[in-house]
Amino acid sequence: MKLTHIHHFTQELPADPIMENTRRQVPHACFSYVTPKKTTAPSLIHASKETAALLGITSADIISDDFLQVFTGNSILPETNPYAMCYGGHQFGNWAGQLGDGRAINLTTIRHKNQSYSLQLKGAGETPYSRTADGLAVLRSSIREYLCSEAMHHLGISTTRALSLCLSGDKVLRDMLYDGNPAYEKGAIVCRVAPSFLRFGSYEIFASRQDTHTLQALVDYTIKHHFPSINPTAPDAYLQFFQQVCNTTLQMIIDWQRVGFVHGVMNTDNMSILGLTIDYGPYGWLEGYDPQWTPNTTDRQFKRYRYGNQPHIGLWNLLQLANALYPLIQDAKPLEAILNGYKDTFESTYLQMMKAKIGLFEKAPEDLQLIEHLEETLQLAETDMTIFFRNLSSLTKNHSLTSKEIIPQYIKEAIYNPDTLSPEVINSWTTWITSYLNRLQKEPLSDSERKKKMDAVNPKYVLRNYMAQLAIEAADKGDYSLIEEFYTLLKNPYKTQPDSQKWFAKRPEWARHKAGCSMLSCSS
Template identity: 70%
Template sequence: MKFNIQDTFNKELPADPITENSRRQVERACFSYVTPKHTARPSLVHVSPEMAEELGLSEEDIRSEEFLKVFTGNTVLDGTAPYAMCYGGHQFGNWAGQLGDGRAINLMEVEHNGKHWALQLKGAGETPYSRTADGLAVLRSSIREYLCSEAMYHLGVPTTRALSLALSGDQVLRDVLYNGNPAYEKGAIVCRVAPSFLRFGNYQIFAAREDTATMGTLVNYTIKHFFPELGAPSKASYVQFFQAVADATLEMLVHWQRVGFVHGVMNTDNLSILGLTIDYGPYGWLEGYDHGWTPNTTDRQHKRYRYGNQPNIGLWNLYQLANAIFPLIGEAEPLEAVLEGFKTKFEQKYRDMMKSKIGLYKADDLDPHLLDDLEENLQLTETDMTLFFRNLANFKKQVTDSGAFMEVVGEAFYVPDEVSGEVLEKWKVWFATYQSRLGQEELSDTERKQKMNSVNPKYVLRNYMAQLAIDAADKGDYALIDELFVLLKKPYDEQPEQEKWFAKRPDWARNKVGCSMLSCSS
């Protein structure tokens, strides 16, 4: 097994001079060298063939003992120096100080076919940033991250990727609901892959410590390797860098809203500088369309990270990043202009995205109430987001009775009997307006359906689906992991043999742990 190793982060940036792996505050350094923990009886659960190919790995490589050892942390490849990154962050709106890679260890950076990848193990042991935790992860959360990161990629959502999922052979103690009832679970390790795992908090930590020199070094490194088109370091290129980060963040958020993904814990240390979905913790997929829903039990009271608030939080986090890099620029106006532009751009991109979801493509003035009324109607009674928008593509221009909409989207309503009286009238009015607007479109029903189906997925990783895979894997059966992995590689295809997954959340999953609300517990 050979990699084209091209490490840059741990060669070009300042390292923690202390090599002892003890919990501590790390000053004036971007990372600390660490060695992954040896595990008891590692075993491979699943590997992504697509990601392996991206890294230049063959099937023989994947089956090798060396692959198992390297990607469970039991072997460190010659010529590499694993490390954990130092960063801070705002957690639920409050500055938390130093955080860092508490259970992630970066193995190496690899280049293949003109692409640059950083490989990171999650759950491979403690680091100087682990605080009071053990640096480990469990099978439950590892399956969720492994499946979801690859599923998001195939949905077209900017994301980190996953190469492998393995059992450590160790038992890990976790209090899944934070209710004082910890239990031992199977330990697991995921190999995560991305061009970089830099996040907003990497820059914030130096601003908080008034260490402008180290932050400048990190920003220059970031521009050199990930935004080279911005040129040499200067005030102008720093502003352009912030603009690029804002644009990438906006693009990611629009995709989240499009597919109904709720991150659940949008702290500034969980926002990628490259606009990638990062850190799959208590995420969730909208079952019933609800702007107020969050999957995170920790956020149950204030719902800061609810679905409808994700764009606002993205902007709030960008404000924090602007504050962090301000000392490099010395002027607030250009940063404020980027932030103001974010609001305007998001409104337009969100509107365009929603138009594409309902099959409207003409570049004319749209009745502003059409989209607003749709989002209000979707919340009048519990309505499955994925089923509604996917089935909406079957609505015909020439339907004479707008009340016939129930034949098209009725399957999406959890309690169809509730679509009566005032609720029914509101839907009739909306579909009548929608039908009239469709009449202005030049595309045929068939052509429109094809376009709508390219942005409205048929299959997403609903929480209950992941939980079924977790329950089976706990018993040593990994078949469902593979079935879902294959299913979610083609989320926009009909896949008639997998129709059972195109369905509303079953009643048994409504309040089941892991299917509705989740904690930040690993």
């Protein structure tokens, strides 16, 4: 592989002077040099040719032994020095102190076609930040990260990418359900790719230690290399930086809400400074529309990271970042003004997003009320979010409600038990549909034009929880065909794809409470 390496992160920021790979606190440093753990019998399961192309890696490179050895940690790319990053974070609302890359190792940064991408192995062994863990990852979580990274990209959502998914050939001990029953599982390694893996916690750690010197060096570095529109010598450069982080974070969460994605663990150490979806752990997709749902078993009691709370948590996390940047700004008012703007901007952006989902593009005073009524009605009976919004585009302006079809078939197909709806639920649906059809009369677009625009924001296919679990169970038996099928399917999530219609369906009943299909732990 002929790759162009750049080393500005390690050359411009302070390194941990201790070279031993021992668990410890790492002060005054942004990273520690570390070598990936060698694997015993690595094998390639899948690789993304699209992500490879971003790096200048060819199809011939992918099938080479060189590729396999590098991206399973067995060999180091020439002229590179792998490292793990130091950061802290608020976890479930509480400051956790130093965290860092406990099972991620950055191999290098590649420059290709005037774009830079960092390559990071997840599950490649211990680092100084591993605490009591082994730094490894298992196959099930690695499949979920690999497939979802690429699926989110094709949904048009900012995300880290995935280059490769490999087996290590080693066994890893994990307590999947945190119930005191650990078992050995297949070890795996994902190579993920992003312009940067810096997180909110990367800045928080230095502010918490009152290390303003390193904090400023990191912020200056970030602006220089990742926020080119900001003049680093401008008096308000740090405020511009914070404003841009707020903007990209807001848009990312809007897109999560649009497709029904629930991150599951929105700790500040899992929030990208570039507004990328990062750290695919116990994530999940809404099946029935339920703002109270969280996929994370650890979050079961308080539901801090539930679907409906993600916008608020985004703001809370940004507040923690503002606190971290305060030592460089020394004025709380402009930071508060930016945070206050988040709320107003989110509300207006969310309204426009929801209007687009239901095909409303003109202004009308009743739109907010119509959307609020819809969100209430969707919760009255279990209704599949993806199917409902996708099917709604087939409803025509001149549709007439009849006594035989009080609720249109397009909507019934999204309801889990449509024949057992109470009169109250039926009434709520008919009231909303009537209001919606009346509102559509104000739209100049034809039915076909409106359907095209709606289908462009409402995916037909998402990585449903049970689909990922099916791929995991097959892969555990050595069958990787579903990984390939879902990888290909999810490259075109907004397309009809008639041959894949079976994946445009409500969650099967067997998956309702099955581990991996309903809720997951952080165990990987």
